[in-house]
Amino acid sequence: MSYNRLIMKNLNDIKKENNFKTPAGYFDTLNNEIKEKIENDVQQKNSSLFQIFKPYIYMAASLILLATGIKFGLHTFVDPKPIIGGSNIENIANVENSDLLYELYADDMVFYEYLNDTEELYAASNIKDEEIEEYLSQYYIEYELLYE
Amino acid sequence: MRKNDDKVIIEKLRNLETRNEAFNDIVNKYSQQLYYHIRRMVIDHEDANDLVQDSFVKAYTNLDKFRFDASIYTWLYRIATNTCLNFLDRQKRMSTFSALSYEDTLADKIEAHSYFDGDELQKTLQKAILKLPTKQRLVFNMKYYDDLKYSEISEILKTSEGGLKASYHHAVKKIEKYINED
Numbered sequence: 001m002s003y004n005r006l007i008m009k010n011l012n013d014i015k016k017e018n019n020f021k022t023p024a025g026y027f028d029t030l031n032n033e034i035k036e037k038i039e040n041d042v043q044q045k046n047s048s049l050f051q052i053f054k055p056y057i058y059m060a061a062s063l064i065l066l067a068t069g070i071k072f073g074l075h076t077f078v079d080p081k082p083i084i085g086g087s088n089i090e091n092i093a094n095v096e097n098s099d100l101l102y103e104l105y106a107d108d109m110v111f112y113e114y115l116n117d118t119e120e121l122y123a124a125s126n127i128k129d130e131e132i133e134e135y136l137s138q139y140y141i142e143y144e145l146l147y148e
Numbered sequence: 149m150r151k152n153d154d155k156v157i158i159e160k161l162r163n164l165e166t167r168n169e170a171f172n173d174i175v176n177k178y179s180q181q182l183y184y185h186i187r188r189m190v191i192d193h194e195d196a197n198d199l200v201q202d203s204f205v206k207a208y209t210n211l212d213k214f215r216f217d218a219s220i221y222t223w224l225y226r227i228a229t230n231t232c233l234n235f236l237d238r239q240k241r242m243s244t245f246s247a248l249s250y251e252d253t254l255a256d257k258i259e260a261h262s263y264f265d266g267d268e269l270q271k272t273l274q275k276a277i278l279k280l281p282t283k284q285r286l287v288f289n290m291k292y293y294d295d296l297k298y299s300e301i302s303e304i305l306k307t308s309e310g311g312l313k314a315s316y317h318h319a320v321k322k323i324e325k326y327i328n329e330d
Contacts, residue, residue: 019266020187034204041205
């Protein structure tokens, strides 16, 4: 029969006590350690967020730098009003535009005159509709199309 | 009674300006209780020290998830318990291929008198508790040592009160059997 069996029958026979001990003054420092750990953890979390976004931040910064450099370079090294053959680009553009408009206008005029001439020629001739139909049918043009 | 005490802290937690102050109050009030809750599960002082600190850090970083109508005590207990169970799972996995089981390692620590000053009967009691399955051990400690009500344990572990009563009853029977056979 064991020592334990002699002195107990059930759990209530054992004195309920806390036998786990801590180093001296442990609870005096624990609260401060917890607070310090929380502060460190929050700081670490903030810095780790920066670590995550660091490549993107650098990429954005280099793009801004590149764009600024290109803009500055263009302003410095490229003349905003280059001289070509004694006239500037705006004048050349104006000349080209006026030529183009004239050509378009001339085309319209020629077409207008052609239509007027055709109507006069058609009216002056004695060709009848039946003759035109007969001519077209001889050259295998679809009959239905003639009456549309 | 505990809930009434926490009302002031909860009011301070609601306000962002007084939130840190309120959390300091929580640490001052509950650190010792949580330490012993964890210590009874992991036995080793250093492990318990790390886990209690981790539990409070987790509580602080998850303050936004705290329901203000809940009890601070059960909320903290739940965080500490989960932290503790995760730690025990890791330790058990790590000791899978070792000669001694993790529970035997813990029993050796009790024998080695590392911050444990109980007599032979108290040591036997602790070894008997270590023989219980982890969750049964948890329920036993919360009921026997921390004097928590079944309703509180149920809220912490999200288990039915009936299941907890049965679990505690089985744990007591196993412990008594172990001690009487020792």
